[in-house]
Amino acid sequence: MQITADASQIAPYTTPDGALRRVLSHSDNIMLVQFTFDAGVTSWKHSHPHEQIGYVVSGEIDLMMDGQPDARLGPGCSYYVPPDVLHHIHTHTPAVLVDCFTPARADFLE
Secondary structure, rough: EEEEOHHHHHEEOOOOOOOOOEEEOOOOEEEEEEEEEEEOOOOOOOOOOOOOEEEEEOOOOEEEEEOOOOOOOOOOEEEEEEOOEEOOOOOOOOOEEEEEEEEOHHHHHH
């Protein structure tokens, strides 16, 4: 469990697509994660059993999700990804996203 977190003090994990991932506050039931992307990055298409809600802090992205039209999102926009739905993003500019997962993603804590 992580009660408080300062993203500037957390060493990032570099994901296979080049994003910087910082796990922020979390319990076993819920987790907040910051992702920082360069421009022109396309994440891999993936799914997970967790519900996900995200918020675009800065930058511009396209969200692609099975069963939904592609969505161009900018600062202040949010998104919801249901469990087990294939999804990915493409960044048009450098971007910072904050995602909430429930339950917490144990794979991010390994």
